[in-house]
Amino acid sequence: MRKVTIKDIAKQLNLSTSTVSRALRDSHEIGIETKRKVLELAEQLDYTPDPVALSLLNSHSNDIGVIVPDISNPFFAIVIAGIEDVAFAEGYHVVIYQSHDDYEREVLNVKHIYNRRKDGFLVAVATNTTDFSHFKNLHDKGFPIVFFDRIYEEIDTHKVAVDDYEGAYNATKHLIDQGCQRIVHISGPPHLLISKRRLQGYKTALLDHGLPYHEEYVWSTHFDSQQSIEVARQLLKSAIHPDGIFAASDNIAIGCHAAITEAGLTMPKDIALIGFSDLPMAAMLNPPLSSVAQPAFEMGRSAAELLIKLIKKPNENTQSITKVLHTNVVIRASSLRKT
Amino acid sequence: MRKVTIKDIAKQLNLSTSTVSRALRDSHEIGIETKRKVLELAEQLDYTPDPVALSLLNSHSNDIGVIVPDISNPFFAIVIAGIEDVAFAEGYHVVIYQSHDDYEREVLNVKHIYNRRKDGFLVAVATNTTDFSHFKNLHDKGFPIVFFDRIYEEIDTHKVAVDDYEGAYNATKHLIDQGCQRIVHISGPPHLLISKRRLQGYKTALLDHGLPYHEEYVWSTHFDSQQSIEVARQLLKSAIHPDGIFAASDNIAIGCHAAITEAGLTMPKDIALIGFSDLPMAAMLNPPLSSVAQPAFEMGRSAAELLIKLIKKPNENTQSITKVLHTNVVIRASSLRKT
DNA sequence: ATGAAAGCGCTAACAG
C-alpha cells in the first residue's frame, strides 16, 4: 500500500505526468475536461503531493524552525505558541528545536535546519554561545533569520525584544516606592544582553532615586528555579539582609520565594520580591508574585511575521528592523506594602 | 555559494559520481588511493550528504517525531528530554509536535510526520481525540508508532505508561493515614484512560480503608492551573468542606493550592493536598506540595528505545510490549499532619 | 576498480 503519486494518476488516465501536474496546479493551459478528471481521481485516490520531492526540487519546505534554549521554560512555550499562531495561518509548519543552552547543540540545530531546507528560522540564542559564525555564515548566504529575546546584535537582520531596561527600571522603582532601602538584584548569566540591560535598568533606577549602587548587591545565577533557590539561600545567609529583591526572571524569583519562606521570613514585610516575565505561575504562588509582564505571545507573533516577510520577499527587506515591545509591572502581594 | 554536492567532488577529481559515492561510503570495491583523495577533498570542501535527497531515495529521514498536547507542561518537557537523550545517542533527531489537545491538529501532525518520511513517532494522545483512524491507518501500513502516557489501547503496538492506579491508591491512602475523612478527588478529563485509572485507585483506596465513596466528591477539570483554580474555588464554596484533596495532576494541585490559600485556609491543617507527577515546581510552593512522582525522563527513554527497536527491525517485533513504570509518593508539608 | 544509466516524485522549459 504505497503512497499514491502523480504517476499513478497519469497511468490510470492515460496522460503524461506533466499534464497531471499542471492540472493539479490548476494551470490555465489544461482542458477543462481533463482537469476535472484529474482532480476527481486525485481526490478519490487521496493524492497528496510529496513534500520531500518538492523540497529537493525547490529548495524549500514550508517549514520554519525555531530554536529555544528550553521548551520547559513557559516563557518560550508561550512565544512558540505566538509563532505557531501566525505561521499556521500563513501555511507554514513550525519545527521546534532545543539548544539546551548548549553551543554544540545549537550548531547542530542550525545545520539540521539548513540541510533540511527549512525556509528560515527564529532563534533565542543559547546562554553559552560566544561564537556566532554558524548564524553569520547562513545569514551571509541570504538565509532568513530572525532573533528574538536572546538577541545577537552584530548580525544585520530583524530582531524582536522587550524593553528590558525599562522593565527593570520600573520594577526597581516600584520596590523603592514601597520603601525598600537595600534592594538586591539577582541577575541571569552576566554576558547575556538581556541580563546587562536589566542590570542597567536596576542601577539607573537606584541612582535616580538617591539610592547607592553596590556591586555586592548584584548576584547572579542561571534562569532556573533549582539553581536560584541555592543562590537565594546564600544571599539570605549573607550579611546583606536585603529588604527588596528584583529577580531577573520569574524562575529566579520562584527560587527566591521558596528560600524566603523557608527562612521564616515574610513577603512583603521582611522582603519585597518582584520577578520578570509574569508567567502564569506567578499568580499561583503564596503570596502571589509581582512581576514585569512581557508580551511573550506577541513577541512570537511579531518575530514570525518578520521572518515570513523575509522569506517571501528577500529583496525588498534590505532594511532590517528591530522591534521593541513594552513591559508593564504587575503588582501583587509579594511586593505590595502600601495600599 | 551553493551547497557542495557529490558532483562537485567528482568533477574536481575527474571521477564519476558513483565512484565518489562509493568512496564516501567506504565501499570495498574502490581503490585505496582514490578513496583517500575523495575523502580528503570532501573534508576540505566540507561536504555533507543532502538529507532531503536521501529521504527521497530511501524513504527515511533519521528523524523521529513526538506529538504531545502541550510543551509548556513540564511533564511533557521532561519526557521529551528523555526521548532526546536516547534518540540523540542513536543518531536520530527528534522533531517536536504540539497537538494543543486538538484533534484536527493531531491529524495534521501525523500527516506531516508521514509525508516527511519521519522514521516513526511517539505520541501522547490529545484529550479530545475520539477517532483514532489516523493512527490506525499508519499502523496498518507498518509505520512505527509508540504510545506513551496518554495511551490508546486498541492499537497493537508498544506502549509506555505509569501505574496510575497504584499511584492514585497510594496518594489516597496517604491522605487517609493523615486522618482525612472527606477526601475529594479532582480528576482530569473523565474519558482519558489516565483519569479513569487514577479515579479507580482513589475509589479502591477509600473502600479498602472503610471510607465511603461519594460521586459528589469527584470533581473534574482540565490539566491546567488556570482552569483548576476556578474549579477549586467552587469546591471550597460548596457544602462538601473537604479535609483532603487528591488532585490528578500537579497543575490541578497548584490551582487548588492557590484557591485554598486565597480562602484563608491552611494546609495541611484544614486541608491536606497531594498532586500527581511531582514537577520541579511542587517543591517550590509554600507550603511545599506533596505529589506522586512519575519517572518522566525514564518514560521518555523507554518509549524512545522501543520506537527505535521498532524502526530498526520491524519484523522481529511481532510481540508488542506495554511497559508499566512505577510511581512513588513524595510527602511534603502540604499533606503531612503527623510526624 | 570505475563509469553509465535509471530512478526516488515532482516541475519547468522546450516542443509540438
Add this chain to the structure above:
DNA sequence: CTGTTAGCGCTTTCAT
C-alpha cells in the same frame, strides 16, 4: 492543449 526531456542529489544495478 498535451507530451518529452532534463534535473534537484544521491545510490544502485548493470556494464566494462
